[in-house]
Amino acid sequence: MRVSVIGGGTVGDEETAVARRVGELLGERGHTLVCGGRTGVMEAACRGATEAGGDTIGILPSTDPNEANDYVDVPIATGIGNARNVLVALNGEGAIAIGGSYGTLSEIAHALDFGRPVAGIASHDVAGVETVETPDAAVEYVETA
Template identity: 50%
Template sequence: MMVAVCGPNEATPEEAELAEAVGEALARRGCAVICGGRDGVMAAACRGAKRAGGVTIGVLPGYDRRAANPWVDYAICTGMGEARNAIIVASADVVIAVGGGLGTLSEIALALKLGKRVVSLGSWALEDQRLARQEAQQLYRQAVTVDQAIELALAGVSRASPT
């Protein structure tokens, strides 16, 4: 199973700590981590996954693989800038958003439009009313702890996800 971990390039220390724990927990569950491959939350998630022996994939905004953080196993160069967010969430079975700015919000929105489960861990609080209009109310969940985020993300998601 491939899980996207999304969050800001300029992460706070708390966001980085959460992302590292998320990456480690996912790897311990046998999940590959896919992310934007750069710094902040992305690097922290990859670092945690590698510590647990996991596989990491970084979908980069530019053409230079050397721009990936040192914990990325497989760097995918896109030359697409922020548009790479669509590749990240389309490739994942589920998304965990840790903190985040507007790039993270775009990943959340794209994932929900694709019918993917999204778990927020200190990320955007979306209005139930708007989620209901998009028939995404059951897809978006808020978690308070890393363990809760992992459980919510992986509950009922199969490796043979249709999207």
């Protein structure tokens, strides 16, 4: 299963730890992680997935695949800026939102529009998002919803 992990590009230690654990769980369970390929939640989740033996895909806003974080296995350069948020949401069979601001909110909306289950950890409280407290609960939700 491919799971989109979405969240802020600039995060604190707590969100970094949560994202890394989400990635680790996805990697351990054989899922492919899809994200925006850059820093913050994206990098921490990719690191966790990679360290657990999982695969990662980064859908980048720029035309340069070298802008991906060091833990992205497959960088996809788009050159379409934040419009790439649609592709991040589309390419996961479920999504896990960790914190985030407007970009994360747009990815949540797209994921819901595509009929994807969305779990949120300390993220936006909107209809359709299953608010959970832990990385384990987030991964279990997208696996079973």
